[in-house]
Amino acid sequence: MTVDEMTIAQASTVFADYDAYTDESYFHRACTLLRREAPIPLVEVEGFPPFYALTRHGDVMEAERNPEVFRNTAQPVLAEVERQKLMSQAGDLATLVHLDDPEHRKYRAVTADWFQPSSLARLDGRIAELARRAVDRMAELGGECDFAVDIATPMPLEVILSILGLPEADYPRMLDLTRELFQGADPEFQRGKSFEEFMTVMYDFFGYFGALVDERRARPTEDLASVLANAVVDGEPILPFQQISYYVIIATAGHDTTSFTMTGGLQALLENPDQLERLRHDPSLIATAADEMIRWVSPVRHFLRHVVSPAEISGQRFEVGDKLLLSYWSANRDEDVFGDPFRFDVGRKPNRHLAFGFGAHYCLGALLAKMEIRALFAELIPRLRSIEPAGPAELSRSIFVGGHKHLPIRYEIA
Template sequence: MSMPIVDEAANVLADPTAYTDEKRLHDALARARATAPVSLVEAPSYKPFWAITKHADVMAVERANRAFTNWPRPVLMTAQSDEMQAAVGIRTLIHMDDPQHRIVRAIAADWFSPKAMRAMGVRIDELAKRYVDKMRDAGGECDFVQEVAVNFPLYVIMSLLGVPESDFPLMLKLTQELVGSDDDELKRSTPSDETMNSLLEMFAYFKTLTDARREHPTDDLASTIANAKVDGEPLSDIDTMSYYAIIATAGHDTTSSSISGGLRALAEYPEQLDLLRGNLDLIPQATEEIIRWVTPVKAFMRTAAEDSVVNGVSIPAGDSLLLSYVSANRDEDAFVDPFRFDIEREPNKHVAFGFGVHFCLGAGLARMEIGKFLAELLPRLTSIELAGEPELTATTFVGGLKHLPIRYSLT
């Protein structure tokens, strides 16, 4: 068993600005994989954690969900934010472990089943056409993220929840503030000790929605959550609000990042774009490669429930581990030529949706949205190029492009 290794390269994982500089990020993570794949990170403002950077190690930890738990620290945040969330009592699906996780996850599972996805297909086709038409009407140039990519998946997930369209702008603002709390452009213009305000405002909104759905249930996901019972008892207010919050944010920002990052990749790799336009049957494979390439969920955290060993390094019980999906999805031992965008990549065992019991509940919906958007866009797209410098979100959790200026021709 090797001695614990500390390599400063892994410190990028605790630096939100590192995710805005892909070369800096990937150079550091490649070094960490090569020299210290399990490295202790002690960064200012954060509680210490072990950075897990190899694909095989991430998978091993995900499989061992009893030895490595989601509670109490599922996401990398500053120590101050950890304490603030604990004080509020937030308990989303990503905070829970089995058996509670399995029971609560089942509440919404039918809404994301293959049968439900087939039923939603026609509506998603309509929305894809609406937003490609919007690109056409923009006159051949737009900021694809702000004008298209953030709105298409927002419309899908909010319609599923039953949020009225008049409230979509508010939901967009709140979800962007939640996942963009480390980004100077996206975060609230308030002191750092008020960063919980976006979440509390979202909770207040969904409390009103819950009351309405309990009094008058309708055929939407909000009604299912509002009227759910566990062991014969309704969910607590905090668990109900937490459920809405994770569905709203995870169902929106991750897909938005994938669609915009995928279009950027196709613009920057024209041979891959030509290949895909010439054979739309490759869309399912292209979708998986886009998700690997973008990896919108950058990392999740786990806590060692017992003394453990990961890749020869001893992890004491109670210590935190960061599973770097970004690093795992560029691991040279898991992917052939991992820094090549390859829409024909097979196999493509990326970990962008996680693995095991916490595999992303909405993975099927995300794949459908990306695939249907490509199926609508590509036959109508005759040219595309970048019209300015893409800009990425500063984050340590969820993120991708926040601006993608493009110039294009559409029929």
């Protein structure tokens, strides 16, 4: 279906259509139409609560800039009505993205220092070493691999879980749990179709991190897990539910997002050989290339906000209780902000993408993610002699955090 054949009503359903997220070109054609013709559609899809979708960069920014009106509440992600009801009955998580100020600010302060440039600078050497090992691994694999599975998944997983302080033996388990949580609608990763099975994933997280809290309280070490286990907010030990939720967001948000960006970034280079050549000849472009990969992939497809007092964005009125979906994937292709937005440009500057959000909830790990992506490509590009697809790339079936789950490649590497 071309943009001209698609109706606005059809286009607006993409945000609640799991399959649409597996077809990048379809998704973007729909969003292009919406940005042009109906940038804030009211989306009514059976099974989902009605919501407005913000498709333009400026409108997403407007919502991000006013967190006191557009709040995260305990439901920051779009979910089916029935599923949301069951989740709330079981007890919504209380991670940073589930909280609003003033609690949010206090809880964020608990770990904020760990993700500041001065703290992360200490990890530079370690991240470079992991990037080297990742590319060595490509060489060992003998010229063919699934870049998503073999290379882009293990490196960010190791970075964040080692900051947290988890034993290496537990990394595969954390990976499985993250995938079951974020990719629960994809048959390849889901534990089961039922809500009850999904909830066992949450119970596993709670069981695992509950034991970790006990351990780090008894024997604190220098890691982030010990900081969380012994954290104090308003002079009181952090509440147990908030505490476990905190572990969950650090352990999960910290790797799938970055892995998807690395894989989607390489896929974009494969599809744009001129940009690969450009990067090869001018390694000083690595920082802008990483930013462009993040814009291009936008692995966090959306967050949801809830209107708590009557408001307006670009002439659209909102009433108390309305839900707004902030489509980062669409905003990052906005023609009004990005010249030639569908061109993958490793030298793009400025690049005011919203892939990390903006404002109070701006991604805590943004700098860490950029360091990892830069390090991997800084190591890979000079060693790459040739590269080509070795099979079809595949996107995950997810409306929240998503990207390429498979990218088979054939290559020669030094």
